[in-house]
Amino acid sequence: MMISIKRALLSVSDKTGLIPLANTLRQYGCELISTGGTGKTLQENGIAYTDIQQVTGNPEAFGGRMKTISFAIESALLFDREKDNAEAEHLNITPIDLVVCNLYPFKKVLDAGADEATLIENIDIGGPTMVRAGAKNFKYVAVVTDVADYDALIAELTTNQGALSYATRKRLMRKAFNHTADYDAMIATAMDKLDGELSLRLAFTGGKELRYGENSHQKAFYYRDKEADASSLYDMKILHGKELSFNNILDINGAIESVRRLSKTGCAVIKHTNPCGLAEGDDQRQVFEAAWAGDPVSAYGGILAFNRPLERRAAEFLMLDAEDRSQRKFVEVIIAPQIPADTLAYLQQHKNLRVIEYNTAFPPCRKDVRYVNGLLLAQDADLELLSKMEAVTEIKPDIDAIRPLVEFGLKAISNIKSNSIVLVREKNGLFQMLGMGAGQPNRLNSTKLALERSRETLTAEYNGDSAGLEAYIAAEIGKAIMISDAFFPFPDNVEFAAEHGVKTITQPGGSMRDNLSFDACNRLGVAMILTGLRHFKH
């Protein structure tokens, strides 16, 4: 049902956009009621209005604390236009059909570090009362709380000759209650803090139901953090393929995180949130091949992420049109900042492949939240890589020369579940993770897994005769760097790595027994560099 806006109450602390809206309302014969400051702006622009004191019958009082709250105003907003008409007439109440109100700028003074008295003075009482009263009666009343809605409002008023639709009023009602919920959330949190209590309120919108959660017996939904940037993970664009699953979203996040900070064109292969393949370089096809080579078995059914528009030439490495079906590489999801039309045409050959674009402009989330059994852990995201590069062994590598490779390795390891070890190699400007060991309760197991996987990668890439294989592996492992996400409690990792040809190791340092590892390095001809920052990820 359309409602003609015959009488509107305007009371705004932010005057932006007020005049065009007021003019439109006046154009359709709407009476405007206004409070002090808003009225002054209307007057300066030659727009006629009724002072609210004429409606309330009360003065503005107590330094402005009392302006709108009154039997007259809230009755005009709240009464049922069908059932209560006679009573309204008897009580001399004329309906108000529209409230335009923005609340005292509590957030602004809070962010500016205001003192307690200023904060309290900026808690709006009359505004939320009007907004909530109008919203409750949205069947007859429209409530506008956001300057960003004025343009659409003007357009609709113009189209409907001064009236607003039920759908608009309902949408505005939802926005109004969300606004007062946000407002009181902010006040409650700030007041708690004043009194020495830490509280936290998080709000999420745009919820969508997923087919199921991590497993099919778990119901699941996903939402956007209201505070998240508009071009966030939530906004990724599915160009082709089935809807995403719970695990796809987790994996995609790991995938984007793994390529986000790479400097050159990069590719990550993700399985169960961990990168099992990662590379960066100058040529996207070559980079893709190098990432895939990091663990071609695990890559099966995995997620691929790129940090540059995906060239068709690179995508063709999947061999989706190979006659021999066993040569076709099956992945669940491909995500890139852009999928050009020719690449998309190629990828669409695979019906079940999800092809997704994401916005690389979305900033890394600074918030990391873990929920465990009614307890919330909130921490800053792990965005730093290292705090130093300090050679602690007799052999002292050229720090500047190896820094890019170490940083590449740290970008990999900070996305891999602890305990984690990676081996990374640079070859003609191509950075490649040769192998990784993830998620082991015992660090030595991770080292073993990373070296075992690296040997397999090198064996697969080796072209010579079998007699030369071991020498080739030794040479390549000798050029690689082994990166540990945390310190070594004992020298066993160093000993195992040295035995398998590793010549350079980085770790954050910080064990009481660091010296045992340094000594083992010196004894075994290994260089060790401390990077200063641990990268546990559980």
Next chain:
Amino acid sequence: MMISIKRALLSVSDKTGLIPLANTLRQYGCELISTGGTGKTLQENGIAYTDIQQVTGNPEAFGGRMKTISFAIESALLFDREKDNAEAEHLNITPIDLVVCNLYPFKKVLDAGADEATLIENIDIGGPTMVRAGAKNFKYVAVVTDVADYDALIAELTTNQGALSYATRKRLMRKAFNHTADYDAMIATAMDKLDGELSLRLAFTGGKELRYGENSHQKAFYYRDKEADASSLYDMKILHGKELSFNNILDINGAIESVRRLSKTGCAVIKHTNPCGLAEGDDQRQVFEAAWAGDPVSAYGGILAFNRPLERRAAEFLMLDAEDRSQRKFVEVIIAPQIPADTLAYLQQHKNLRVIEYNTAFPPCRKDVRYVNGLLLAQDADLELLSKMEAVTEIKPDIDAIRPLVEFGLKAISNIKSNSIVLVREKNGLFQMLGMGAGQPNRLNSTKLALERSRETLTAEYNGDSAGLEAYIAAEIGKAIMISDAFFPFPDNVEFAAEHGVKTITQPGGSMRDNLSFDACNRLGVAMILTGLRHFKH
């Protein structure tokens, strides 16, 4: 500053506890102002009060939508008792010092599945206005929104001869704004849902800063979910040792989850959230030893959880007073439902050991929330174990006989990061995880890790001469059950397991190529049982 409560406004939808509070107020000469229903209850109990209409000068109107909102009431709550006294007197406003108000029961009608009109009628407008006005002016006004606060209020009024302290008013103010924030959060979410939009609001309290997050360069806090049970993880009681770290809390959660569902006395050893040792049986000392034996190397620096009060006899397995320091077992945290005094005295020998009691009564959280880059994934927790036990091979084990061991294995695996494989064994009523493989992108690696670890466990427990070792391992592995958290895409896992002596395997089933694994089992003399439910955990 104390405030004498001379005039109180009582307007409650829940009349519980109203009379004793009103009597106390009257006893100190306080005038009571009341709305219709509340007034009627007072009258029935012979308590004198002023009808609110005498104060507002307005009738109750529009089917009760207008009762309290008025210039008189909100002025009486809001005016500054120091600056605005003269103005108040001039306007004939007498201060109100206390508001007792509980809001329309929106949650109750929502939970009862009310229709849109009923929901909307239960959005309180006047209540939040009074509550917020009084709270803003807490320097002079007390606001009570929770029946649970009446007793303390009566006690304080009695002690202070009808007055309330500043600290109380401030605490009540925080509670009031949290109450209106919760109330509007609930309304906003419900109104969104009516209009087909899913939104979610979470609120957390009792925040505490941690020394740092997962790593030392990450700032961190933890909070309690407002909706969580009062005896939740948040409420665990530290009896001894340093404050908890971020990773301790994550690990403790994994530890409690790992023992929570065990039927007999149980013990879990946790490293990086995964149980690397788990056992249950009749004797706690024996159970502890069996859990520890599951991975004694990784157990170093881990977390121990028990599901029964910790007996000193069991704790002594740590050998904290061994003269030979290398025999002392170092763990970071021990957690049990109860730590008797003699056990605590023993554990306190270790200065840095954290000793914690938790409440086993706290129910499993049904909510599991993951936050990734501004996107929230919310799912039901993984609380079910299996949906069937179906033998799909020629060899058909006695399902009833092995069910307890399979369930034990599923309790283990549902807490281990995917891909996960465990080997579990029953020996004279003692259930033990022999070994596990966790967090591998390639399932075969997890199978290899689990078998390798199991062989080490069996080797360590073997007492005979070396010639008999392999036969012993083969016999024990043959009695064990291998449990997979998800289906096998290829028969390689079965082949590897069979080659290493495994005779019984369970997996959820569901691969398009399940038959390949069934065939391999039949070929290799292995029994396979499908359990129906996957237990991915990332």
